[in-house]
Amino acid sequence: MKVILLNGSPHLKGCTYTALHEVEKTLNEEGIETELITIGQRDIRGCIGCRQCKEKGECIFSDEVNEVAKKLKDSDGLVIGSPVYYASANGTLIAFLDRLFYGSSFDKTMKVGASVVSARRAGTTATFDELNKYFTISQMPIVSSQYWNMVHGNTPEEVQRDLEGLQIMRTLGHNMAFLMKSIQLGKQQFGMPEREEGVHTNFIR
Numbered sequence: 069m070k071v072i073l074l075n076g077s078p079h080l081k082g083c084t085y086t087a088l089h090e091v092e093k094t095l096n097e098e099g100i101e102t103e104l105i106t107i108g109q110r111d112i113r114g115c116i117g118c119r120q121c122k123e124k125g126e127c128i129f130s131d132e133v134n135e136v137a138k139k140l141k142d143s144d145g146l147v148i149g150s151p152v153y154y155a156s157a158n159g160t161l162i163a164f165l166d167r168l169f170y171g172s173s174f175d176k177t178m179k180v181g182a183s184v185v186s187a188r189r190a191g192t193t194a195t196f197d198e199l200n201k202y203f204t205i206s207q208m209p210i211v212s213s214q215y216w217n218m219v220h221g222n223t224p225e226e227v228q229r230d231l232e233g234l235q236i237m238r239t240l241g242h243n244m245a246f247l248m249k250s251i252q253l254g255k256q257q258f259g260m261p262e263r264e265e266g267v268h269t270n271f272i273r
Contacts, residue, residue, distance in 0.1 A: 076161030094241025
């Protein structure tokens, strides 16, 4: 089993990385393969709504988004990590996620998702809610912890002193491994949930 961890921070070994790495170590202890990918420093343009992905099966802009989409297709889970900028997620990360989720044609049902948020002080819950919406529109079960998935600190050293935050990350890793393994057993015993053909209703006719 494999989990992709996305670091949306432009700082390679900053606060967001520190939190994600704690999750990653726990997943590895649980026998889960991981790959941590940093996209916060990449030049990622946003979605332009051209809908070419519906014909091509991938985003028309050939960059890291399509590369990560291929890895996500073959993975069992995704962890998204972001710093808080103006009570919101990193703009580069949001541009990346918009195209990753909208432009990839494969079914994400029952892939497990988790979001991790890092902040000096506030804006964490708004950012946490923002990131979780990508999972809930994709039929991806969300992994919870003993508290909301966040750490606090202005430097990696300060995050290391957030003992509760680090424990939250470890609990998240254990819960994610358990849920992934449980879903794998459920698929073997019961198969995937029955799925209806999609219905789209516009509010204005």
